Amino acid sequence: MAGKSLEHMITGIANGERRAFHQLYDATSAKLYGVAIRILKRRELAEEVVHDTYLKIWHHASEFTTTRSGSPMTWMMSITRNRAIDVLRKRTEARLPEAPEHQDTPSGDPDPLALAVQSAELRALMACLSDLEPDHVKCLLMAYYQGFTHEEIAEELGVPVGTVKSRVRRTLAKVRDCLADDGT
């Protein structure tokens, strides 16, 4: 899935080419669905999020620019994650059923198979994270991959919410500084 070809597809979509849209869907939907279902855990919610994501891509393809949005996958995954987290937060507020106990031990770890093929940007980010406290990094990864709030991470790890907030903020600050030093 070359970034350049995805860019061409998005350019085509911005010009109203449905064929380009279909190609983009076929090339990227499994990845976006993987992101959504990892956060939401529910098939029907993940389908709604991916559905909405592609409609947004169709309507806003002309707004995509590599300078501001990053790679096409970065842009599309950001749309998917933001939508998934919005849905997750509303779901939590509506107090829908929580996951059962045996399922309530989600991994905050990245997928090892996907990690085997990683971009320079991911390698740089993982290098930054590898220099930090594992417990702190775990908080960040649980939030990113599972869509957990501070409170949910605190409950999961059995530590005070304030500790989680502090860990997350310090980790984010260090990531920002590390990537800036790295020139990324």
Place this chain on the structure above:
Amino acid sequence: MTAHERDQLAAEYVLGTLDAGERAEAARLIEHDPEFATAVEQWELRLAPLAEAVGPVTPPRSLRQRVVDYIGDDDASPDDPTRQFDQSHRMSISRRLAGMRIAAVGLIALAAVALSVFYALREPAQPGAQYVAMLSDPGLDEIGYEATIELEEQRLLIRSLGPKPPANKSYEVWLMYKDGRKSLTLGLVERDPSEMTKLPVKLKAGDLTGKVTLAISLEAMGGAPVGQSMGPLVFAGPVEQQ
């Protein structure tokens, strides 16, 4: 808001730790505060590589059809009216589609019956066929595992979407039938599955057609001792040919 506070809020918005109210406020700021919007974009770029590490999960074919139905199947000009809707119009369409989806449930149920008959009657699948099953918790319909079986290579991949077997317990994979055939064990779920493994039994296309369920049971460490599930089923889903 100081530059530091703005950057921190942007970072946590992108990371996803804000609650619904805070997210709504951040979304409002993105629209009205260019500096905050830029900070959000920068954090998207910093953290987005993490999403690369999420394994792909094949969405149902019906999702592609739903998206295509909305967009249309033929190329059209940039002046295509489907691209000219404002946000409120799109919301209205979404609501109408949601209503149509509810109305379509009956039709889908009918189609499911028709499909099951079709699958039961049709010729056995080709040897190179791939089968998938999305395994969800029976009570909550939350997907925990995705399974892929490659018949020609006789290989199985069980990918976790989060859950792991509890400590001192094993998850065991089963093919289960509603027509009286004996269940088949396909082995234990690895704690950190990442690649295809050889199936422990030789499977034929007939083993995967008809009303076949792939299920995961919770067993004592090492799996069921007698080739028959002893523990509760914790994830299950129908096997579908790709």
